[in-house]
Amino acid sequence: MLDVNPDTVCRLIALARVFHAKEAVVIPEQPTSPSDDWALQVLADHEDDEAFLEFKSIIDDLEPDQQQQVVALLWLGRGDGTLEDWPELLEQAQDDWNPSTAEYLIAHPFLADHLQEALDMQGYDCE
Template sequence: MLHIRLEALCFIIAKAREFQAKEGVVIPESPENPSDDWAMQVLADHGNDYSVREIQDTLAEFNGRQRAELIALMWLGRGDYDIEEWEVAVDDALGDLSVRAAEYLLAHPMVSDYLEEGLIAHGYYCNE
């Protein structure tokens, strides 16, 4: 069960799609150095981007469980977890990742597609 309103999820998906459709957004396949905080580096160049700020503002209103669910939703849509492992995925997303959820999510090139697939796995759809 999701603890995030569908409207908020669809808004985040739409804004992530807008952000990553812009020219100049380059997301590395993998970090150059394992100790690099590449999610923060990706967004450092786009800190003034309106779509990024809207996502960050929306996630600032989420509690830790909701941010963890958003990350778990991406993992579910990406195939890292099955729907039967939902609570495990949410538990795994709690902590540092959920605190930096916007940065972590936007550092993944196909986040909007993954989130949408995760929603579908839960039986929900965004009406566009």
């Protein structure tokens, strides 16, 4: 069902946990504007963070359709749909795709938990 390697998603989960565990990272629960710029603004102070740089490098190395799958996994894991809704989540991720996928993903404070939940739903395990 996934074209993106589950091991890659597991590495993203690990990096997101490291990044979000740092006290200096502050990400608002609700963005202040409806645009995606809030993610870029939040990350401006963390552009040289090693965990973020590796996270971004992995995302940037993925094909756009694989990036879209990671976004759809985020949405699935946070309850925006069920496993039966997977095709619709993918379609929405395709419609919303832009080159700032890494920033969009890492700006979600519960990214690691949501990705892990979605992998579990899909039958994959990070251990």
